[in-house]
Amino acid sequence: MSKFTKVIxxxxxxxxxxxxxxxxVGSFGMMSVNIPNQTVLSTQDIRKEPTIEVKNTNxxxxxxxxxxxxxxxxxxxxxxxxxQ
Amino acid sequence: xFSRILVKLVDQSITPAILLISTRLISVVAVSRIFDxxxxxxGGGFTFNSPEDYLLVNSYSTFVMIVVLxxxxxxxxxxxxxxxxxxxxxxxxxxxxxxxxxxFIQSSFDLYSQGSIWLSYSYLISLVTGFMYxxxxxxxxxxxASITLTLISTVLLILDVESELQMRKSGEAxxxxxxxxxxxxxxxxxx
Numbered sequence: 001m002s003k004f005t006k007v008i009x010x011x012x013x014x015x016x017x018x019x020x021x022x023x024x025v026g027s028f029g030m031m032s033v034n035i036p037n038q039t040v041l042s043t044q045d046i047r048k049e050p051t052i053e054v055k056n057t058n059x060x061x062x063x064x065x066x067x068x069x070x071x072x073x074x075x076x077x078x079x080x081x082x083x084q
Numbered sequence: 085x086f087s088r089i090l091v092k093l094v095d096q097s098i099t100p101a102i103l104l105i106s107t108r109l110i111s112v113v114a115v116s117r118i119f120d121x122x123x124x125x126x127g128g129g130f131t132f133n134s135p136e137d138y139l140l141v142n143s144y145s146t147f148v149m150i151v152v153l154x155x156x157x158x159x160x161x162x163x164x165x166x167x168x169x170x171x172x173x174x175x176x177x178x179x180x181x182x183x184x185x186x187x188f189i190q191s192s193f194d195l196y197s198q199g200s201i202w203l204s205y206s207y208l209i210s211l212v213t214g215f216m217y218x219x220x221x222x223x224x225x226x227x228x229a230s231i232t233l234t235l236i237s238t239v240l241l242i243l244d245v246e247s248e249l250q251m252r253k254s255g256e257a258x259x260x261x262x263x264x265x266x267x268x269x270x271x272x273x274x275x
Contacts, residue, residue, distance in 0.1 A: 006087065010087055013090035014090060020097040020098065020101050021097060021101075024104035025212055027104075027108040027109070033132050033135050035133075
């Protein structure tokens with residue numbers, strides 16, 4: 001048997017051996033999870049709700065989403081609360 | 085020489101490969117039955133309905149694989165410590181021959197090729213369980229059990245190899261029972 005044939009034979013044996021070692025480990029990949037009605041979310045799906053900016057500088061501005069109530073607290077209101 | 089080792093390793097790897105795969109398949113079905121978990125068998129293998137089910141079945145079935153690996157490694161370590169051809173006691177030899185269990189007495193080449201294969205499987209399973217634990221696909225105790233088994237069996241096998249090497253160095257007779265030397269000489273027409 002020539003040296004070249006021996007090397008080829010050894011390489012084939014090595015591949016078979018590696019295959020034999022990997023087969024049981026490959027069994028870890030035969031399990032999966034099925035999630036029904038799965039919705040795929042992406043960053044484009046995030047809705048950006050518009051906000052209201054109150055221009056009056058004397059009032060404290062509370063920025064809230066459009067569907068919520070915008071609360072404005074003026075200085076006079078605060079004074080009244082302090083007096084009470 | 086290299087081919088002989090490879091052929092031996094391939095030969096020794098068949099049994100544990102079949103054993104581990106069948107253990108995995110049986111344990112997945114058994115654990116699903118025990119915990120009353122529904123699964124589907126499709127082209128991609130076992131499909132579970134929820135990630136929790138997958139985590140549970142995956143962890144317990146891997147643990148069963150680790151138990152089988154432990155049994156295999158214990159069997160090899162027992163053979164290498166008690167029935168090793170190089171350091172078996174005369175009384176044990178007599179007992180084994182009386183019980184017609186002389187096949188238990190094995191050479192270093194047989195024992196260490198078996199041990200290296202089983203240890204390779206142990207290392208590979210530790211690696212995979214480590215990755216699965218990192219990605220939360222397996223309970224942490226499965227990974228720790230796997231790594232503990234691997235470390236302990238590696239240390240025990242190394243200790244046996246060390247004692248074997250010391251025995252060889254101390255000058256006791258060591259017989260090479262392979263016929264390769266004679267074959268080489270015959271090929272070169274020296275015999």
